[in-house]
Amino acid sequence: MAIHHSFGIIGGSGQLGGAIARQLLLTGTLAPDHLWISNTSGKLDGFRKWPFVRSTTDNQELAQACETILLSVPPHVAKGLELKAEGRLVVSVVAGLTVERIGEMTGTTRIVRAMSSPAAEYGLAYSPWVAAPGVTEKDRETVGFLFKACGLTDEVSNEDQIDRFTALTGPVPGFVALFADCMAQYALRHGVDPKIADRAVRQLFHASGVTLSETEPTPAERVAEMIAYAGTTAAGLEVMRNSALSQAISDGLDAAYDKAKSLG
Structure with a gap:
């Protein structure tokens, strides 16, 4: 199983974003030339094995280039994040960031709110997620590929459960x-x-x-x-x-x- 379209991670060189990115590459879930990473430095520390991964310091450049965008930045950084991503699938693993706020930040209705952990790098994360009404079945397949590569995953019934799981399973170890x-x-x-x-x-x-x-x-x-x-x-x-x-x-x-x- 693999993701066959362009995939961007905002915060992709951070602890959680980097763990997810490397696991997607290691498992073959994502080809290196399909992955974009946005960060403040533009450098790709930890990705020497994959020279075809693309980097940028411009979140909007990533949003325009990628069909799926993963938000993986600290909550205080997310508060100031704005990008035009209408029509894109946006998946967030930012603690506390609500579906409503993600929609305001990005302009999309295809929103998945999730949580995960740096154990993703070893295929050991538990990653529950909840989908907004605008999410399609194809989007659900993409999210499934993403989080199954990182460990175990479930779609849950409501957003409050994501906050519960942030408390229960996020603080590994x-x-x-x-x-x-x-x-x-x-x-x-x-x-x-x-x-x-x-x-x-x-x-x-x-x-x-x-x-x-x-x-x-x-x-x-x-x-x-x-x-x-x-x-x-x-x-x-x-x-x-x-x-x-x-x-x-x-x-x-x-x-x-x-x-x-x-x-x-």
Whole structure:
């Protein structure tokens, strides 16, 4: 599967835009001579393998040249972004940027609002998206090709869910890293060598992620299995379930959601 038309990324050399761009090229989803990247420097750091990728400092030049445009700039930059893109498919992965605002900025009705993460570079992102009424079935195919190259993807039913997923799955690996650090610090407090603690915790989270991804049981079913086994893990899980941990996680996600909403 591939995208067979000109495709531009505004902010395509940034952390997220660059990750998506390189994955599209690495997977053959997009040919190098079909890709345009716009940034403030005009340089293409990280794209030496693909000399035919085109660069510009002029967002409007990119918009005129490309049939599909991906917006991947920081929210504060997006607030000042204006370009004429009538009739183009515009996909945004800018946190908080609403479909309504994208339409005002670009003049198009073919709008997809999405979220993704830099894990796209490894094909490990989760990228949900919502389509405006003007999006066609062909547009949906293009968006599917784009985000399937980057990992897993789903079309969701409403825009609010994009803000929820921005909180839930956007901060890779921030929330998981916090949990991992708590476990590593526990090991350090009990005399474990820092390098060994780091190695052990990294492997635990790697194995846990692969197991959750590649096997059928849900996270809730995994917890139930461990508690039913009544071993050492069950003893720890029972204490955690009866603590304020769940509420603290919920409060943290609410704070991230509120921030996503405020950015728009």
